[in-house]
Amino acid sequence: MKNKKILVVDDEESIRKLFQAALTHKGYTVFCAESGEHALEILDKEIIPVMFLDLSLPGMSGIELCRKIIKKAPETIAFAVTGYASSYKFADCKKAGFEGYFSKPIPLTTLFNAAKDAFLKRALA
Numbered sequence: 001m002k003n004k005k006i007l008v009v010d011d012e013e014s015i016r017k018l019f020q021a022a023l024t025h026k027g028y029t030v031f032c033a034e035s036g037e038h039a040l041e042i043l044d045k046e047i048i049p050v051m052f053l054d055l056s057l058p059g060m061s062g063i064e065l066c067r068k069i070i071k072k073a074p075e076t077i078a079f080a081v082t083g084y085a086s087s088y089k090f091a092d093c094k095k096a097g098f099e100g101y102f103s104k105p106i107p108l109t110t111l112f113n114a115a116k117d118a119f120l121k122r123a124l125a
Contacts, residue, residue: 004119005029005046009039009065010054010081015104019052022108023115036060036068043069048076050118052102052111055082055093063096070097077118081106 006028008019016032023030031048033039036057042048051069055062066078080093083104090101100114 003029005031005048005050006115007031007033007039007042007046007048007051007053009033009036009051009057009062011035011057012054015054015081019111022111026112026115028115034058036062036065039065040068043072047073049122050115051076051078052081052114053078053098055080056084063092066093066096066098075122077121079114079118 010016020030053062077099080098080101093101
């Protein structure tokens with residue numbers, strides 16, 4: 001799965017570490033960023049087709065980050081992740097380009113299924 005890269009953007013280090021460990025264990029190459037700005041720096045150097053983006057980030061919001069990523073790489077599959085589900089409407093996330101929406105804490109099986117389905121969808125495209 002060397003070419004199956006995932007970007008995790010979350011300002012909580014424990015979430016980044018958990019996602020990275022779990023997804024790496026499943027064979028994915030995982031990149032992590034603590035902010036939207038850092039994520040964009042990574043994406044200047046790497047092509048990463050699947051992403052999990054926290055909506056509440058310092059500086060640039062996850063919705064704003066998703067819009068920038070999708071504008072630059074429309075084939076990207078991004079999932080919104082939030083601990084504040086009531087603050088964000090799924091319709092707003094969908095409009096920004098998110099494929100799906102998850103509330104924290106996310107069961108690892110849900111995370112794994114989302115990643116697997118995203119790469120299957122890209123393979124069929």
